[in-house]
Amino acid sequence: MDDHLHTTPAERRRLQVREAIVSAAEEVFSQEGEEGLSIRRLADSINYSPAAIYKYFGSKEELLDELKESFFGRLVEHIHATGDGEDGYIDRARACFATYIRTAIDKPHHYAAAFAGHALPNALAPGVPEFAETKKGEAFLFLSGMLQEGVDLGHFPQSMDATLAAKSAWAAMHGLSMMLAHMPTFPAFGPDDDTMTPDEFIDFYCDLIIRGLEVDHDRP
Amino acid sequence: MDDHLHTTPAERRRLQVREAIVSAAEEVFSQEGEEGLSIRRLADSINYSPAAIYKYFGSKEELLDELKESFFGRLVEHIHATGDGEDGYIDRARACFATYIRTAIDKPHHYAAAFAGHALPNALAPGVPEFAETKKGEAFLFLSGMLQEGVDLGHFPQSMDATLAAKSAWAAMHGLSMMLAHMPTFPAFGPDDDTMTPDEFIDFYCDLIIRGLEVDHDRP
DNA sequence: TTAATCAAGTAAACGGTGTTTACTTTTTGA
DNA sequence: TCAAAAAGTAAACACCGTTTACTTGATTAA
Numbered sequence: 004m005d006d007h008l009h010t011t012p013a014e015r016r017r018l019q020v021r022e023a024i025v026s027a028a029e030e031v032f033s034q035e036g037e038e039g040l041s042i043r044r045l046a047d048s049i050n051y052s053p054a055a056i057y058k059y060f061g062s063k064e065e066l067l068d069e070l071k072e073s074f075f076g077r078l079v080e081h082i083h084a085t086g087d088g089e090d091g092y093i094d095r096a097r098a099c100f101a102t103y104i105r106t107a108i109d110k111p112h113h114y115a116a117a118f119a120g121h122a123l124p125n126a127l128a129p130g131v132p133e134f135a136e137t138k139k140g141e142a143f144l145f146l147s148g149m150l151q152e153g154v155d156l157g158h159f160p161q162s163m164d165a166t167l168a169a170k171s172a173w174a175a176m177h178g179l180s181m182m183l184a185h186m187p188t189f190p191a192f193g194p195d196d197d198t199m200t201p202d203e204f205i206d207f208y209c210d211l212i213i214r215g216l217e218v219d220h221d222r223p
Numbered sequence: 224m225d226d227h228l229h230t231t232p233a234e235r236r237r238l239q240v241r242e243a244i245v246s247a248a249e250e251v252f253s254q255e256g257e258e259g260l261s262i263r264r265l266a267d268s269i270n271y272s273p274a275a276i277y278k279y280f281g282s283k284e285e286l287l288d289e290l291k292e293s294f295f296g297r298l299v300e301h302i303h304a305t306g307d308g309e310d311g312y313i314d315r316a317r318a319c320f321a322t323y324i325r326t327a328i329d330k331p332h333h334y335a336a337a338f339a340g341h342a343l344p345n346a347l348a349p350g351v352p353e354f355a356e357t358k359k360g361e362a363f364l365f366l367s368g369m370l371q372e373g374v375d376l377g378h379f380p381q382s383m384d385a386t387l388a389a390k391s392a393w394a395a396m397h398g399l400s401m402m403l404a405h406m407p408t409f410p411a412f413g414p415d416d417d418t419m420t421p422d423e424f425i426d427f428y429c430d431l432i433i434r435g436l437e438v439d440h441d442r443p
Numbered sequence: 444t445t446a447a448t449c450a451a452g453t454a455a456a457c458g459g460t461g462t463t464t465a466c467t468t469t470t471t472g473a
Numbered sequence: 474t475c476a477a478a479a480a481g482t483a484a485a486c487a488c489c490g491t492t493t494a495c496t497t498g499a500t501t502a503a
Contacts, residue, residue, distance in 0.1 A: 042461060052482045063461065118405050119339065134408070170409070171428050178398020185338050189390070208391050215435030262490060272453045283490065
């Protein structure tokens with residue numbers, strides 16, 4: 004229950020302050036995004052000086068990275084939990100897709116920031132972790148494995164490359180997630196506003212992706 | 224050729240300075256994105272004081288909005304031009320999809336910024352233009368019309384809602400655009416790096432979306 | 444042509460940001 | 474108990490977007 008045996012009081016205190024920082028950052032970031040999260044304001048909210056933050060995090064970006072990565076960790080957990088349902092394969096796959104999107108738009112700032120980071124430049128810098136070591140990489144591996152399972156079960160054509168399909172499916176899910184996160188009115192413009200709820204649209208969309216995968220690429 | 228007849232020298236001078244601002248902003252923004260674009264630096268690069276910028280633009284955001292909207296205008300033009308090809312309908316549709324993505328990733332900062340703007344809050348503020356009046360709205364209308372044409376030509380099921388399909392297709396294109404814009408290594412990780420060039424992947428992906436639309440939603 | 448008016452442009456300041464440096468206080472371990 | 478290490482901070486640095494008060498230059502009316 005408590006780790007008094009292997010940690011000193013100082014270490015425990017340090018972890019406590021660190022957690023206070025992360026927790027306060029999490030709260031303001033999830034509501035106001037990166038704009039609202041300033042080191043000064045953050046320090047003030049937990050009754051420390053701004054400089055104190057830098058005893059725990061090398062930079063604001065480092066702190067933000069922790070928020071993003073931990074969010075993506077929860078996202079992966081949600082998907083894994085969804086995958087444990089006992090429906091048919093296609094229903095399970097669609098449910099996983101939908102869970103990804105729903106979790107993403109539940110914390111729009113987290114999700115968008117998780118992808119907005121390293122825009123163009125060197126993706127393989129010395130400090131940057133390998134893709135496979137990140138939660139994003141974990142998500143991709145799960146997705147790729149799930150699609151391979153679909154091939155093995157005969158739901159997708161034997162010729163389908165699961166990795167390629169995973170990239171496609173991921174891009175597609177990412178697209179709707181970003182759309183719904185950034186443009187609240189997206190699924191409801193035009194004259195026919197309420198023909199579909201966002202949830203219904205997500206299901207429809209996931210089905211669309213899966214249908215696209217079911218058809219063989221080399222078609223008549 | 225010249226508009227000396229309907230404009231005064233002062234107006235022409237003003238437009239010239241304004242253009243210098245936009246042009247300088249365009250250059251640095253397309254290479255470094257919003258981070259690299261500061262009013263002070265911009266003013267310095269065109270030999271004006273920072274305050275001078277505010278005689279032409281109410282705020283930095285207003286200037287950025289102009290860059291984004293004009294970029295999206297070029298994007299729409301490219302798509303229209305692509306649509307004038309004389310192949311079969313499906314090939315034309317796929318070409319339009321691909322053009323959208325290729326144009327988007329050609330100016331990744333512009334494209335990302337065009338969607339990153341109004342994150343969560345009031346999308347229908349007094350200053351914000353109606354969706355249909357924006358270049359984005361124009362793009363959506365074109366897409367929607369093209370898909371309706373596909374229904375009429377019998378390429379898509381009669382039951383397909385073109386608006387719904389347009390939303391889906393747009394989200395999907397948006398997804399791959401963002402992926403390729405922000406994660407250069409995206410289409411080439413894993414052990415099999417160079418199995419496909421980005422261009423080939425884009426074509427494959429667009430085909431996937433179209434295939435998804437071709438299948439009826441109420442399936443066996 | 445002269446005087447008055449309006450637009451263009453600017454220096455300096457305001458309030459904010461992330462971050463670093465030099466310093467003080469507190470805690471720890473021998 | 475006492476030196477060393479860690480925790481914490483005030484103040485500064487170098488930026489940022491933006492506003493205010495002001496000067497300079499061009500335009501227009503008398």
